[in-house]
Amino acid sequence: MNGFRLLLKFTKGDKLKYIGSIICVALATIFSIIGPLVIRVTIDSIIGNAPINAPNYVVNFINKLGGKSVLVQNIWICGLVLVLLTIGRGIFLYFKGKWSAEASESIVKKMREKVYDHLQHLSYDYHVKVETGDLVQRCTSDIETIRKFLAIQLVEIGQAILILAFVLVIMFSLDTRLTIISMSIVPLIFIFGAVFFVKVGSSFELADKAEGRLTTVIQENLTGMRVVRAFGRQDYEIKKFDEKNRDYKNLTYNLVKQLGWYWSISDFLCLLQMAGILILGVYWVSSGTLTLGTLVAFISYESMLLWPVRQMGRIIADMSKSRVSLERIKEILDEPIEIENRQLLKPEINGDIEINNVTFEYEKNRTVLKDISFKVKKGQTIAILGPTGSGKTTLINLLGRLYDYDKGSIKINGVELKSIDKKWLRKHIGIVLQEPFLYAKSIKDNIGISKKYAKESDIFDSAKDACIHDVILDFEEGYDTLVGERGVTLSGGQKQRVSIARALINNYPILVFDDSLSAVDTETDSIIRKTLKERNKNTTTFIISHRVTTLAEADLIIVLEKGEISQIGTHDELMNVSGLYKKIWNIQNSLEDELLDVGV
Template identity: 65%
Template sequence: MNPLRLLWKFMKGNRLIYLGAVISIGLAIFFSILNPLVLRVTIDSIIGNEPLDVPEWIENIIYNLGGKTVLMHNLWICAACLVFLTLLRGVFLYYKGKWSAKASESITKNIRETLYNHIQHLPYDYHVKAETGDLIQRCTSDVDTIRRFLAVQLVEIGRAIFMISIASIIMFSLNVKMAFIALTVVPIIFVFSAVFFMKVQKAFKISDEAEARMSTVLQENFNGVRVVRAFGRQKYEIDKFDERNSEYKKVTYRLIKLLAYYWSLSDVLCLSQIGLVVVLGTYWAATGTITMGTLVVFTSYEGMLLWPVRQLGRILSDLGKMMVSLRRIDEILSEPVEKPKKCEIKPNIEGNISFKNVSFEYEEGRPVLKNISFDVKKGQTVALMGQTGSGKSSLIHLLARLYDYQSGSIKIDGVELKNIDKKWIRKNIGIVLQEPFLFSRTIKENISLARHEADETEVIEAARVAAIHDVILDYDKGYETPVGERGVTLSGGQKQRIAIARTIINDSPILIFDDSLSAVDTETDAAIRKALKERKKDVTTFIISHRVSTLSEADLIIVLDKGKIVQSGTHDELIEQPGLYKRVWAIQNALEEDFEQELNNIV
């Protein structure tokens, strides 16, 4: 979408407020322009002997006050007019500031909410590939760039237009030759500003992108600070940040140099123009070509006119930066969100699952799963085993519709998975990921995240099943204990068990443990699995693990290799067959026997 069209869309509901701000700045300009005219009449006609050159209604007011003679002996009346006009100008400037600020903040709030809502509904694949630091940059810095432009510079465009229009009309009505001289530099500055706008827009984009890369390094370092400390990689991280920081400094310095060139050259042009008006105006006033009051008007207008025109450079540079920010935001908003299709349904999910010749690839020509076929009945436990990259996680991602398979068929309770609403299927599938994420809230809030309406009894029951209840009670604040950012105050096993409790409380008919029991010891692992069976026997469960003791009790064990099923069966069947499962079982058995023997020797 065109950036300006996107901005116009965001301005919906606030356009009239902006119109009021523009009208206010127009009236403020009008009253500020009247001040030099009052001075001109005072100098030329009240103090001087020039005939009154004012509209008839103003002339009638002067004569009703007693004429020029009375005003000459009471110059405070002229001063009072100047004060009154200044007060009116101040009132309208106040409303300009108030309405532009109110509208800009409201629009910015709308942009933030639209962005956040859109990001929440983007596909899983987008978040896998997106850089968090860059997303944060677009949602904060870029949005703030738009806010500053809307709050200040957008209305300043109206100021420049009103100032040039009204001042030009008055100057030409007073003296055509002097007006041409006074306006000579305006088109030059405008063209100069337009060229500068083209140059600076690209520089702002480069600077923004460099800042985003620097923010990404910061975000990664803050999230992984414990890993950095553990491996003593502080110097490496400092050097990496220094590289990005230096890059940002370099491109930003180039941008600042462009700004410096503009301000210095525009200063020279504006001051030269003012000097020309003062010199020629003084000469013509001395020779009687123009009056002293007219000279005051022209010198006043010149100062009032040139600086807003000169500000066009700042306005256009900020416009350029805002356009870059709008495009960066539009890049996110242009990403297609997950939308339910009309044909998608919300069937009753019980847990009967069937895979038939399912194939899947993240990138064309690089298949991750090939012709996967198996059947699972409601309440059964399926264990997935295989080397890293064999396709285990990809398989459960398909089941939760985080991705859609390219060929084959997946049916849940006889319904094709692609025909089931994505939100509905995810609501009915509980996933415990290998790397659990906990929010910076209390333990109770983290467990009840999936069901805010869950009462304390349900929270405690979920914690009991996840074998974490007794641990929680050991804390001073119990379930009200804050876990810190990303659960930093808890051990890996504790975080994992809270994540399991969070999934269990949702009471889903299908549960998936993506290598999530590996962070707990074998005894706790067995206790969790036993509690799950006792709690609800009709839950279909998928377990990804390399621990044979975890897999052995499954109703069906599937061994994957390079995206294909190479073995499947029960534990007793697979240990009788040559293959990966038997080799891993033999190795783990041997290690357990050696460990027990060493313990016996110690005792």
């Protein structure tokens, strides 16, 4: 029930519309139950000779029309009454549908906004671990399931309760014997429905998760389609998709079978009940203890009574599915967001950094960084080198407080990092990732997106510093060129330089290049680094790279191995001692010499 308590929070401001829908349902139900009574009076008293058995206000109305004889001569009046009752019922059902739809759309809109907003404030670690396809499925398919339940099934539950209450009163007034017989099977169907509710919930959850896995495969495949084509992995991807699709199909088919069994058995029981009433009713009519009009009316009411019971399978199934969807939404909303403590400091940040004995581990007893210590002065360039998994990116993530270190101290301008407001800190650190993300917008929009009210001159200047300005001008549409989803229309180096320009436009006091210069050629790499030094001598720059020529001119080079600093110093200092840096330098230079010898 936790999920439904969550749902109640989103109904604020829309409850009146649901109340209006329920009132309309009640009125539509009243119009429905009057119809069979009109038919009963018509058969028994207008066509037949029985005295009119109806409330006094109905008898008085008939007398005002001229009495029974007038109705006998104008039987069409009874038909007109039935038509008017049907029209009235239709009008109320229209407003029921309108108001319930408006309320459900409003509630679901608020739910989407809440989930989306919550996702924006979840931790970096959460987004690293979660499957994107599963999140997409929860934010679309699961919320759509909830919308359908709110728009249709929720009001139908109220409608079913009202029909049961009203119809039972009328049925007892018509014939107690038939009413007791007709109610004999209702408890059985309700018990059957309750058991079904428990069992079908787990099946819906399994099918929902399978759909999430299938969505993930589709999302990954479409995102990495160029890689799939480049390596000829189409058959492998099709096989992987078929496997997830088969799992989803099997689980969904199993769910459909359960629903099929429920519908079949419940329909059989309901029709068996109808047959029993019809047989007994005909017998009592023939024996003179029941009028034909009463039997016809009673059969109509029996259909109304069994309708909620027959629909209970669908309502229960959709309720169960909605409960699963609500729990999946609740799982997202229960994830703790990054706490924004307004009392944290917002100091001036100019790039002076001091790291002392910092240790960090993602999981217990799995240390990623151990006793890291070094100092950085404003305006210096720091190069970080190390094998894969040595902790280079982790160190930068700590600097931006994407993770918080376990032991030690990191100070910026003499202020402990953990005491600085995260948003404030990240506004002063520009990060260019190894795999840049570009939006499906123009090049101008992609460069200016990180700076509010960016001027065209600012965009041009940052593009020039990233050595991409002239390339952009060669495009037919220039800066208005659409880069396509994730920048697919640009080469790897062009995407990288656009992302560099996006970082440079803000004049961050701290810049981080996380192996982001690897996609550009050596000459462009050198020009960009030279431009960075001339552009702002007060910017502290971190460069992670495996290309030692990129690192050689740095003020300080840090070599990480197995999470520890194995070497630290300038290029000249590190070349005078044996170690990983000198070894990589010699290997890369010898390869370059060999390429020059063969004329490459």
